[in-house]
Amino acid sequence: MGAKFFVSRYNSEVDAKAHLQEFTVVVPKGATLLDCLNIIKWEQDGTFSFRMSCRSAICGSCAVRVNGHARLACKTQAADVIVDGEVTIEPLGNLPVIRDLIVDLEPFWESLERVKPWLVPDETKKFDRERLQSHHDQLKIDAASTCIMCGSCYSDCNVLNVDKMFLGPASLAKAQRFVFDTRDSEKEARLDFLSQVNGMWDCTHCAECSTRCPTEAKPLERIIELRQEAVNSGFTNNNGARHVLGFRESIGGFKGKGGGGMLNENYLPLRSVGLSLGGMLSLLPVGIRMIMRGKNPPMIPHIIDKIGEVRKMFRRFDEYRKEGEK
Amino acid sequence: MRYALFTGCVAKGAGRELMNATIFSADRLGIQLNEMKDASCCGAGVMDDDNHFLADTLNARTFSLAEEQGLDIMTICGTCQGVMRTAQTKMDNNPKYKEKVNAQLKADTGRVYAGKVKVKHFYQIVNDEYGLDNLKLRVTRKLSGLKVAPFYGCYVLRPHESSDVKVADKPDYLEKLISAVGGTAVDYPEKQKCCGFPILMANKSNSLQLSGNAIVGAIKAGADCIVTPCPLCHLNMDSYQPEIEGMIGEKLNLPILHYPQLLALALGASLDDIKANTHIVRPNNALKEITA
Numbered sequence: 001m002g003a004k005f006f007v008s009r010y011n012s013e014v015d016a017k018a019h020l021q022e023f024t025v026v027v028p029k030g031a032t033l034l035d036c037l038n039i040i041k042w043e044q045d046g047t048f049s050f051r052m053s054c055r056s057a058i059c060g061s062c063a064v065r066v067n068g069h070a071r072l073a074c075k076t077q078a079a080d081v082i083v084d085g086e087v088t089i090e091p092l093g094n095l096p097v098i099r100d101l102i103v104d105l106e107p108f109w110e111s112l113e114r115v116k117p118w119l120v121p122d123e124t125k126k127f128d129r130e131r132l133q134s135h136h137d138q139l140k141i142d143a144a145s146t147c148i149m150c151g152s153c154y155s156d157c158n159v160l161n162v163d164k165m166f167l168g169p170a171s172l173a174k175a176q177r178f179v180f181d182t183r184d185s186e187k188e189a190r191l192d193f194l195s196q197v198n199g200m201w202d203c204t205h206c207a208e209c210s211t212r213c214p215t216e217a218k219p220l221e222r223i224i225e226l227r228q229e230a231v232n233s234g235f236t237n238n239n240g241a242r243h244v245l246g247f248r249e250s251i252g253g254f255k256g257k258g259g260g261g262m263l264n265e266n267y268l269p270l271r272s273v274g275l276s277l278g279g280m281l282s283l284l285p286v287g288i289r290m291i292m293r294g295k296n297p298p299m300i301p302h303i304i305d306k307i308g309e310v311r312k313m314f315r316r317f318d319e320y321r322k323e324g325e326k
Numbered sequence: 327m328r329y330a331l332f333t334g335c336v337a338k339g340a341g342r343e344l345m346n347a348t349i350f351s352a353d354r355l356g357i358q359l360n361e362m363k364d365a366s367c368c369g370a371g372v373m374d375d376d377n378h379f380l381a382d383t384l385n386a387r388t389f390s391l392a393e394e395q396g397l398d399i400m401t402i403c404g405t406c407q408g409v410m411r412t413a414q415t416k417m418d419n420n421p422k423y424k425e426k427v428n429a430q431l432k433a434d435t436g437r438v439y440a441g442k443v444k445v446k447h448f449y450q451i452v453n454d455e456y457g458l459d460n461l462k463l464r465v466t467r468k469l470s471g472l473k474v475a476p477f478y479g480c481y482v483l484r485p486h487e488s489s490d491v492k493v494a495d496k497p498d499y500l501e502k503l504i505s506a507v508g509g510t511a512v513d514y515p516e517k518q519k520c521c522g523f524p525i526l527m528a529n530k531s532n533s534l535q536l537s538g539n540a541i542v543g544a545i546k547a548g549a550d551c552i553v554t555p556c557p558l559c560h561l562n563m564d565s566y567q568p569e570i571e572g573m574i575g576e577k578l579n580l581p582i583l584h585y586p587q588l589l590a591l592a593l594g595a596s597l598d599d600i601k602a603n604t605h606i607v608r609p610n611n612a613l614k615e616i617t618a
């Protein structure tokens with residue numbers, strides 16, 4: 001008994017839009033999804049088009065959407081994704097389709113270029129040999145270095161779905177690789193650029209990227225590392241970083257004082273917009289609306305029992321931060 | 327059944343109606359709750375952007391508080407649930423890291439996270455432990471004819487390693503809970519997507535566009551309301567719905583219910599019991615037939 005493969009067909013020269021075509025494939029034992037795509041192409045319809053090369057999850061060319069989520073066809077056992085005898089295969093999302101499962105990756109490469117994905121060494125320093133790195137320093141960029149640029153994260157990113165100007169997960173992961181590279185001389189400039197609109201603070205933490213990533217690059221983890229680095233190196237003149245500081249201050253206190261253990265939902269939005277007039281005005285409509293419905297947070301901030309424990313924890317991390325600065 | 331209730335910040339702040347509905351439902355189901363008045367914020371993923379280790383230590387403290395009571399934790403916020411399970415999975419899978427967190431926790435508070443406590447969202451408890459058959463026996467008001475669009479929220483589903491929603495790529499938890507109380511779950515592509523709330527402050531227009539897509543998707547599928555286990559999704563889609571309407575240029579008027587509100591209605595709650603009047607988009611009209 002064969003499994004039903006519903007594959008997306010589209011020819012930009014003929015079709016107004018893509019449609020799903022059904023093929024029946026007798027799936028050999030242990031076959032990957034890519035094996036099955038080849039069976040369709042070689043035995044049933046030679047015009048069926050998709051990208052492939054290495055068959056070993058190294059080249060990143062065969063990323064497609066399987067049952068709605070991005071995966072490498074060569075790294076996926078067909079049996080794992082055939083549900084009730086059926087599987088749907090479509091091209092990657094967030095990218096224009098050229099034909100069938102083949103997408104135009106140009107927007108993906110363009111976003112990557114924007115983060116300057118190359119090492120900028122300090123040319124004023126003279127080196128008499130290679131620029132060496134300690135093992136410890138290398139580990140900081142190890143994960144991001146495993147990216148094979150398959151586009152899976154780009155495909156399933158929620159923010160790219162509504163804003164193509166967002167740098168996107170793969171580019172931010174690549175940026176992390178250079179921000180944390182001890183041989184690079186442009187860390188500050190990079191962090192400054194990445195702190196702008198469309199950069200690191202535009203990610204929603206939805207975790208689609210890390211969930212779909214077929215390697216250890218795990219873009220969300222890299223974005224979090226970038227944000228920690230930005231907050232703790234003083235790149236805080238933006239709503240995203242101020243939001244983090246607002247959390248820190250309302251839970252654990254400001255400079256060792258105050259802190260209720262919980263979020264102060266009145267303080268947090270004001271802190272995030274930088275206590276500016278324009279920012280406060282932007283919060284006014286929703287604020288009034290919530291007050292009218294009695295939905296506004298209580299004016300007196302809630303303080304948890306045993307708050308001393310939490311404040312002590314935050315003071316300890318303040319000390320660690322200061323030690324880090326030294 | 328007794329649990330340590332971890333309310334999270336929203337149920338104590340801008341979403342107090344969630345607390346009302348939780349207490350009502352738990353009472354009707356005979357689930358006893360000890361509110362954890364000494365627990366802190368889970369960090370909501372934002373504290374991770376400051377310091378992973380601090381965020382995990384905060385959650386380890388919460389776990390130790392529940393262990394002290396000998397109770398498992400019940401959350402009522404999808405984000406709290408996801409963040410706490412992620413912290414817990416990280417420690418449980420890496421004994422060395424757990425030891426490091428515990429050393430810090432002990433130094434500051436004298437506490438230790440032993441690794442015994444289970445952390446479950448209210449809706450998982452109803453589904454897994456209370457059981458749908460049991461639930462059906464308690465339903466006093468079938469939500470017949472009510473078309474409900476489930477909206478999961480990211481933290482309940484991802485990352486998969488720490489998500490308890492099995493087959494997280496094709497979740498059906500909420501659908502089962504909706505039909506168990508007589509409602510009809512409608513299907514739409516946005517139900518597993520992001521509501522955009524975490525970037526409301528950083529990029530409002532993208533944030534509201536994401537919520538808008540979900541609301542429009544639910545309306546296209548014929549929904550009378552959206553139901554979500556995450557009060558942050560609720561806040562973005564409800565409190566900001568007027569701005570979303572302005573942005574996409576059409577009237578939406580789709581009520582966004584917290585899951586415990588839907589449950590409470592089926593267990594006989596009045597609109598006042600679930601504080602329907604506090605919603606920006608009041609659900610009174612959508613619920614007219616079932617509450618008549």
